[in-house]
Every structure is written in structure tokens, then in C-alpha cells.
Amino acid sequence: MKNEINDKVEKTLAAFDNMERAEVKPFFYTRLQGRLQSDDKSMAIQRKFVWATVVVILILNSLFYAFYEPAEDINTDDVIVQMYDEYNIEQIDLLEDVGE
Amino acid sequence: MLFLIEWVTIKKESDTADKTILSENTSFFDTQEAILQLKAGDEATFKDLVLKFQNKVFNVCVGMLKNSEEAEDLAQEVFVEIFRNIDQFNAEAKLSTWIYRIAVNKSLEHIRYNKRQKRFAWLTSLFGADEDLARNYSDFxxxxxxxxxxxxxxxxxxxxxxxxxxxxxxxxxxxxxxxxxxxxxxxxxxxxxxxxxxxxxxxxxxxxxxxxxxxxxx
Structure with missing residues (x-):
């Protein structure tokens, strides 16, 4: 039994001995040429797309800077004064009671 | 003019003869001349290269992938890479060694890709993806x-x-x-x-x- 299995294993390991080389289907080069050409086309389209995207981003950027109006500066001192007036807040002197 | 045409014809014939003589002894593609022609984008030399190596590359790919269609597709990819990256070939090794290296690396990449596809086949099948992703090569x-x-x-x-x-x-x-x-x-x-x-x-x-x-x- 063991010998039989060993025999099968050895025969299987030798199954690739004297095998012929697998061959491609006819017109392999023609198909390869077609692929090279279609790859060239798609690469050209890809390149155009990348350039177009870059140009659009640059245009959007320049439009943004051309029409950008910064918001008016808010004076924080004015806001504080407004809040004092609105809520009737008086200045609190923390040391006021200490002296008395 | 006639003289020029004759000279071109004779030159082409002698070039072909040179290649034939070389192929009997050493490979034409082991010479610096072949590398220079390939780097210059000479289509005839590239065609000769493909014809010489197509079965060798395919044989390695089919042995690794166990699928004739995928192996042929991969063999084409190998030659596309050779065509695009011949400038990077620095002639430290033989051209045939470089070609085999690309074929082996591409085959291994493809096997890894197939394994990843199989691992996520259940997920892609949820979204109605092609069942071809979980290919079975047991009948090869x-x-x-x-x-x-x-x-x-x-x-x-x-x-x-x-x-x-x-x-x-x-x-x-x-x-x-x-x-x-x-x-x-x-x-x-x-x-x-x-x-x-x-x-x-x-x-x-x-x-x-x-x-x-x-x-x-x-």
C-alpha cells in the first residue's frame, strides 16, 4: 500500500518531465499592438483629464481671489461697550469691599 | 535615387542575415545593438522580441496562473511593460532574465490579486458583482x-x-x-x-x- 502510494507520488512528480512548452494563440503580436494603441489612447485621455482638472482648479482659485470681499473688521471694544449698555453692566471692583 | 533604394534593401537583408547568424549562436537580444534599437523604439526589433519570447513568457504565466486566458492577458501586460520601461533596463543582467523577472513578478501580483478578490467575493456578491471573481481553476x-x-x-x-x-x-x-x-x-x-x-x-x-x-x- 505504502509502496503503491510512493510510486504514484513519484510518477506524479515526474508528470511535467518532457512536457511541451505552451504556445500563445495565433496573432498574439497583432492583439498586443491593439492593446498598446488603446493604452496610448486611454493614457492620452487620462493626461488631458488631469490637465483639465488642474486648469479648472486654477480658474476657480483666481475667480475666488478676484471676487473675494473680506468681511468688515469688527472692533471688539465697540462690542464690549454695546454689551455694557444693553445689559446695564457696571464695572465691578473686586477690592471694593475689602477696604471697608 | 535607385542606388539609395538598392542600398536600403541590401542593408535590410544584411541586418536580417546578421540576426539569423546571431540567433544560431547567441541571441541577438543579448547584444548591445538590440538594446539600443529597442530603446530607440524600433518597431521591427520589438516585434522580433515578442515573437522570440511570447511562448516563453506565456508558458511561465500559464504555469503560475493555471488559466490560459488570464495567462495570455498577463503575457500581453508583460510586453506592454517591456515596451514602456525598456529605458530602465540597465543591461546588468541579460534581457531574457529581465523579461522572465517581469513575467514572474506580474504572475505573483496577479495571484495575490485573485486571492484578495476571492477573500472579498462574499462582500462583492452582496452588491451583485460578477460571480467570475470567485474563479475556480480546478479543471485546468x-x-x-x-x-x-x-x-x-x-x-x-x-x-x-x-x-x-x-x-x-x-x-x-x-x-x-x-x-x-x-x-x-x-x-x-x-x-x-x-x-x-x-x-x-x-x-x-x-x-x-x-x-x-x-x-x-x-
Whole structure:
């Protein structure tokens, strides 16, 4: 039994001995040429797309800077004064009671 | 004008004759002239290169992938890469070594890609993806194997699939493509002793796998 299995294993390991080389289907080069050409086309389209995207981003950027109006500066001192007036807040002197 | 046409014809004929003489002794593609022509984008030289190496590249790919259609597709990818990256070939190794290296690397990449696809096949199937993702190559028969050896070759192929990547690549190149250990060492950028060790471990592992297979089979 063991010998039989060993025999099968050895025969299987030798199954690739004297095998012929697998061959491609006819017109392999023609198909390869077609692929090279279609790859060239798609690469050209890809390149155009990348350039177009870059140009659009640059245009959007320049439009943004051309029409950008910064918001008016808010004076924080004015806001504080407004809040004092609105809520009737008086200045609190923390040391006021200490002296008395 | 007539003289010029004659001169061009004679030059072309002598070039072809040179290539034929070279191919009988050493390969034309091992010469600096061939590399320069390829780098210059000479279409005729590239065509000669494809015709010379197409079956060699395909044989390695089919041995690694166990699928003729995918192997041919990959063989095309190999030549596309050669065409695009010939400028990067620095002639440190032979051109044939470089080509085999690209074929082996691409095959290994493709096997990894297929494994990833299989792993996520359940997820992609949820979104109605093609069932082709979970391909099964168990019915593959190598076209170069003799009829009486087909069944045994299929069993061996299935066992080879279970080997580690490096062992698989070395075994396929040695057994299917008939490359020497030295050539395999150059292709895989390993030392000769490393390749010998890889092959020894590959054969040992294959014996174990085949033993298990025939024990369970009987």
C-alpha cells in the first residue's frame, strides 16, 4: 500500500518531465499592438483629464481671489461697550469691599 | 535615387542575415545593438522580441496562473511593460532574465490579486458583482502535457498551488520552462544555494502534499 502510494507520488512528480512548452494563440503580436494603441489612447485621455482638472482648479482659485470681499473688521471694544449698555453692566471692583 | 533604394534593401537583408547568424549562436537580444534599437523604439526589433519570447513568457504565466486566458492577458501586460520601461533596463543582467523577472513578478501580483478578490467575493456578491471573481481553476489542464499524463499533471498543479510563492516560481521555471538553477537565481535575484534550497523544500513539500492526496484518495 505504502509502496503503491510512493510510486504514484513519484510518477506524479515526474508528470511535467518532457512536457511541451505552451504556445500563445495565433496573432498574439497583432492583439498586443491593439492593446498598446488603446493604452496610448486611454493614457492620452487620462493626461488631458488631469490637465483639465488642474486648469479648472486654477480658474476657480483666481475667480475666488478676484471676487473675494473680506468681511468688515469688527472692533471688539465697540462690542464690549454695546454689551455694557444693553445689559446695564457696571464695572465691578473686586477690592471694593475689602477696604471697608 | 535607385542606388539609395538598392542600398536600403541590401542593408535590410544584411541586418536580417546578421540576426539569423546571431540567433544560431547567441541571441541577438543579448547584444548591445538590440538594446539600443529597442530603446530607440524600433518597431521591427520589438516585434522580433515578442515573437522570440511570447511562448516563453506565456508558458511561465500559464504555469503560475493555471488559466490560459488570464495567462495570455498577463503575457500581453508583460510586453506592454517591456515596451514602456525598456529605458530602465540597465543591461546588468541579460534581457531574457529581465523579461522572465517581469513575467514572474506580474504572475505573483496577479495571484495575490485573485486571492484578495476571492477573500472579498462574499462582500462583492452582496452588491451583485460578477460571480467570475470567485474563479475556480480546478479543471485546468496544461496544454503542453502529454495526454497520458494529464490527470497526474492536474494533481501536481493543484499541489504546486499550495506551495509558498518563491518555491512555486522556482519550481514552475525549472520544471515547465526548463531553466537551470543558475538562470532561476539570476531571475529571482537570489544566490544559487538559495535556489537549490528553495527547490529542495518545494519537492519535499510536494511529496508530503501528494502523499496526503493519494492516502485520502485510496
Amino acid at each position: 489542464y496544461h496544454p503542453g502535457v502529454a495526454l497520458e499524463n494529464k490527470e497526474r499533471a492536474k494533481v501536481l498543479h493543484d499541489a504546486i498551488d499550495k506551495l509558498a510563492e518563491n518555491q512555486k516560481a522556482a519550481f514552475v521555471m525549472h520544471k515547465m520552462e526548463g531553466l537551470s538553477y543558475q538562470e532561476i537565481a539570476e531571475i529571482m535575484q537570489l544566490s544559487l544555494s538559495s535556489v537549490e534550497s528553495l527547490m529542495h523544500r518545494a519537492k519535499k513539500r510536494l511529496r508530503e502534499l501528494l502523499n496526503d492526496f493519494y492516502k485520502n484518495d485510496s
